[in-house]
Amino acid sequence: MKKYLVLFFIIVLASVLRFYQLGHNPPSLTWDEAAWGYNAYALNIDGKDEFGRFLPHDYLESFGDFKPPLYAYLDIVPVKLFGLTEFATRFPSAFFGVLTVLMTYFLTKELFVKSQKREWIALVASGILAISPWHTMLSRAAFEANVATFFIVCGVWLFLFAIQKRPWMLTLSAASFVLSMYVFNTARIVSPLLVIFLSLIFFKKIWQHKRQTLLAIIIGIVFLLPTLRFLFTPQASLRFKEVNIFSDISVIQQTNQEIANDNGSVISKIVHNRRLAYGVLFLRHYFDNLDPGFLFIKGDGNPKFSTQDVGELYLWDIPFFIIGIILLCKKREGNWFVIPLWLLLGIIPAATARETPHALRIEAIIPTMQVLIAYGIVNTIFNIKLKKLVLIAIFGLLFVNVLYFLHGYYAHYPSEFSGEWQYGYKESIAYVMKNQDNYKQVIVTSALGRPYIYYLFYTKTNPDFFRKTAVIHRDAFGFVHVEQFGSYYFPDNMSMYTSKKEALFITTPGEVPHNAKVLKNFYQLDNKVVLEAYTL
Numbered sequence: 318m319k320k321y322l323v324l325f326f327i328i329v330l331a332s333v334l335r336f337y338q339l340g341h342n343p344p345s346l347t348w349d350e351a352a353w354g355y356n357a358y359a360l361n362i363d364g365k366d367e368f369g370r371f372l373p374h375d376y377l378e379s380f381g382d383f384k385p386p387l388y389a390y391l392d393i394v395p396v397k398l399f400g401l402t403e404f405a406t407r408f409p410s411a412f413f414g415v416l417t418v419l420m421t422y423f424l425t426k427e428l429f430v431k432s433q434k435r436e437w438i439a440l441v442a443s444g445i446l447a448i449s450p451w452h453t454m455l456s457r458a459a460f461e462a463n464v465a466t467f468f469i470v471c472g473v474w475l476f477l478f479a480i481q482k483r484p485w486m487l488t489l490s491a492a493s494f495v496l497s498m499y500v501f502n503t504a505r506i507v508s509p510l511l512v513i514f515l516s517l518i519f520f521k522k523i524w525q526h527k528r529q530t531l532l533a534i535i536i537g538i539v540f541l542l543p544t545l546r547f548l549f550t551p552q553a554s555l556r557f558k559e560v561n562i563f564s565d566i567s568v569i570q571q572t573n574q575e576i577a578n579d580n581g582s583v584i585s586k587i588v589h590n591r592r593l594a595y596g597v598l599f600l601r602h603y604f605d606n607l608d609p610g611f612l613f614i615k616g617d618g619n620p621k622f623s624t625q626d627v628g629e630l631y632l633w634d635i636p637f638f639i640i641g642i643i644l645l646c647k648k649r650e651g652n653w654f655v656i657p658l659w660l661l662l663g664i665i666p667a668a669t670a671r672e673t674p675h676a677l678r679i680e681a682i683i684p685t686m687q688v689l690i691a692y693g694i695v696n697t698i699f700n701i702k703l704k705k706l707v708l709i710a711i712f713g714l715l716f717v718n719v720l721y722f723l724h725g726y727y728a729h730y731p732s733e734f735s736g737e738w739q740y741g742y743k744e745s746i747a748y749v750m751k752n753q754d755n756y757k758q759v760i761v762t763s764a765l766g767r768p769y770i771y772y773l774f775y776t777k778t779n780p781d782f783f784r785k786t787a788v789i790h791r792d793a794f795g796f797v798h799v800e801q802f803g804s805y806y807f808p809d810n811m812s813m814y815t816s817k818k819e820a821l822f823i824t825t826p827g828e829v830p831h832n833a834k835v836l837k838n839f840y841q842l843d844n845k846v847v848l849e850a851y852t853l
Contacts, residue, residue: 320436320440323440324419324422324440324443327418327422327440327443327444327447328415328418328419328447330444330447330448331414331415331418331446331447331448332415334447334448334453334723335411335414335415335453335456335457336411336415338727339403339404339407339408339411339457340402340403340404340407341403341731342457342726342727342730342731343457343458343621343731343738344731344734344735344738344740344842345403345735345738345739345740345741345742345743346403346406346459346738346739346742346743346771346774347458347459347621347738347739348380348739348766348767348770348771349379349384349459350403350406350407350458350459351406351767351770351771351773351774352367352377352379352380352384352767352770353388353389353392353406353459353461354392354396354401354402354403354405354406354459354774355367355401355770355773355774356377356379356389356392357389357390357392357393357395357396357406358396358401358774358777358780359780360372360389360390360393361393361396361397362779362780362781363780363781365780366378366386366389367379367773367780367783367784368784368789368797369780369784373386374386374543374544375543375544375546375547376544376547376552376553377389378797379797380767380770380796380797381791381792381794381795381796381797382796383552383553383795384461385461385498385499385500385501385502385505385544386499387461387464387496387499387500388409388410388459388461388464388500391409391413391464392405392406392408392409392459395408395409401774401777406459407457407458407459409459409464410455410456410457410458410459410460410461410463410464411456411457413456413463413464413466413467414452414453414455414456414457414463414467415456416467417446417452417463417466417467417470417683417684418443418446418447418452419443420467420470420471420474421439421442421443421446421470421684421687421688422439422440422442422443423439423474423478424439424470424473424474424477424684424688425438425439425442425443425684425688425691426439427474427477427478427481427651427652428477428651428652428653428655428656428688429650429651429652429653429692430477430481430651430652431650431651432650432651434695434696434699435651437695437699438688438691438692438695439691441691441694441695442684442687442688442690442691442692444691445634445687445690445691445694446683446684446687448719449629449630449683449687450616450623450624450627450628450629450630450631450722450726451616451622451629451630451676451680451683452680452683452684454621454622454623454624454726455622455676455677455680458621460677460680461500461501462500462501462503462504462677462678462680462681463680464500464501465497465500465501465503465504465680465681466680466681466683468493468494468496468497468500468504469493469494469497469504469507469508469511469681470683470684471493472490472491472493472494472497472508472511472512473490473511473515473655473659475487475489475490475493476490476515476519477652477655479529480519480522480523480526484526484529484530485529485532487523487526487529487530487532487533488529488532488533488536490533491512491533491534491536491537491540492536492537492540494508494509494511494512494537495508495537495540495541496540498541498544499544502666503666503667503678503680503681504681505548506665506666507662507663507665507666507681510662510665511659511662512537514658514662515655518654518655518658551795552795560670560671560672561669561670561671562595562598562599562602562669562670562671563595563669565598565671568591568594568595568598569591571594572589572590572591572594573591575589576589599668599669600668602667602668602669602670602671602673603664603665603667603668605668605673605674606664606667606668606673606674606675606679607664607674608674609635610628611628611629611674612628612629612630612686613628613629613630613631613632613634613635614628614632615627615628616628616629616676617629617674617675617676617677619675619676619737620730620733620734620737621737621738622675622676622677623676624722624725624726624729624730625734626725627718627721627722627725629676630686630690631715631718631719631722632718633714633715633718634686634690636693637690637691637693637694637697638686638689638690638693639693640692640693640696640697641688641689641690641691641692641693641694641696642689642693644692644693644696645657645689645692656685656688656689657685659682659685660682660685660686663679663681663682663685664679664682666678666681667679694711698711731842732841732842732843733843735841735842735843736841736843736845736847739765739766739771740841740842740847741765741839741840741841741847741848742765742768742771742775742848743771743775744839745823745839745848745850746771746772746775746776747775748837748839748850749821749823749850750775750776752821753804753821755821756804756819756820756821756852757804757819757820758804758805758806758819758820758821759804759805759806759820759821759823760806760808760811760814760820760821760822760823761805761806761807761822761823761824762808762811762823762824762825762828762848763807763808763809764824764825764828765825765847765848768807769799769802769805769807770799772802772805773802778802778803782802782803783802783803786801786802786803787799787801787802788800788801788802811824811828818852818853820852820853821836821850821852822850822851822852822853823848823849823850824848824849824851825847825848825849826846826849829849829851830853832853833851833852833853834851834852834853835849835850835851836850836851836852837849837850838850
């Protein structure tokens with residue numbers, strides 16, 4: 318009974334950290350978040366996405382990045398209940414973030430199924446994840462990767478539970494892995510890899526249950542069929558082509574130059590082979606994601622994923638993380654090998670990207686690190702004397718770490734990094750809605766990125782009206798640019814509209830012409846002017 322009280326407290330704590338001020342911190346929506354919310358809003362109205370595709374099951378075109386669609390469907394109910402708001406848009410991420418904490422408890426018990434300490438390890442692992450700065454921050458924005466992580470964790474747990482106790486749950490495991498592929502692109506690589514390696518490792522056990530295994534395969538294929546054809550289209554790989562290291566032509570140019578410097582010798586062609594160069598680059602990017610500074614000190618360089626002065630894990634975690642790795646390899650309890658396998662496979666997609674390290678692209682490895690930390694903590698406490706003093710010291714230091722993170726996140730983070738979250742759109746749109754009847758056109762700068770989706774979101778524009786009035790341009794790379802809908806214009810070049818005398822302009826300070834009449838300034842939370850309203 319006590320263990321369930323502890324687990325209940327952990328879930329309550331996780332819920333508070335993920336839902337408290339969810340609509341206000343982060344301080345604004347990114348354009349991807351606004352797209353999720355508006356597409357959920359559109360689907361709820363007429364069953365079509367923003368561009369008119371009926372019940373899209375394979376992708377949302379959005380800005381031309383062809384997002385896996387499940388997050389938008391998960392967001393329909395919250396948007397219906399709470400309205401088209403920041404809180405509703407982020408609700409699925411926070412909700413599944415809490416469920417991931419709960420699922421980590423059950424997963425850890427199956428990982429250490431024969432350990433006498435498995436209950437303690439499971440509780441500590443879920444507790445560590447509940448207060449994790451990494452998982453907390455990713456749960457507080459509409460990051461679809463966070464939902465995909467839940468389905469991956471659930472898939473692994475169901476697989477282990479099935480082979481040890483309930484074979485029929487293999488079908489649920491297959492369904493969970495496939496669902497993760499409908500949420501985030503990285504899962505389309507990580508989930509199949511995990512399924513393949515888990516199946517090979519436990520081949521004898523799943524072979525003993527041929528009927529259930531065959532049914533799981535059929536269920537997996539059936540669930541995958543709606544999107545299978547799309548996965549082999551150029552659109553599906555568009556995002557990968559944009560960010561992967563293998564499209565970096567500078568690597569080829571460098572190897573060719575090095576071969577030329579060596580007069581085209583055979584040895585030089587071997588040593589400076591472009592494939593070898595890309596392989597070295599892949600390994601470098603792979604291990605960037607395991608950099609101690611990234612993990613324990615500063616976190617991701619992108620402020621959306623880190624407060625910049627706390628790592629993705631706490632500094633406090635370091636000794637227990639190391640102890641956990643050593644003892645795991647030494648004691649080899651239960652299904653211990655799943656943890657390093659999962660961790661190593663989960664980083665592969667991120668290693669192919671140019672931007673590393675990247676907290677979002679490697680979120681699939683959650684909760685392997687938290688399990689390792691928990692394993693180190695529990696074994697340390699059970700194998701030392703003066704337990705009370707050690708416990709007080711350990712949890713005292715943890716409390717300081719957590720308090721420092723939370724203070725920074727709530728007291729300083731919004732004002733320091735509001736600009737990273739496109740802050741200013743909501744306030745400027747409220748002004749536009751109040752005054753737009755006095756003007757024939759509203760002309761909005763694209764300098765902050767994707768302004769049209771914010772106008773759709775905050776004006777709650779009827780999707781059918783948007784589709785009928787929108788002027789849309791799709792470039793050669795497949796990216797979508799909405800140039801106008803209704804009386805709203807979103808030019809790339811504001812100078813084209815400098816003669817519009819009956820228009821309201823919303824631009825950045827640097828784009829305001831000298832002869833303009835500035836009506837209002839819009840500020841970031843650090844009091845920096847981000848947008849200005851003016852007329853000519």
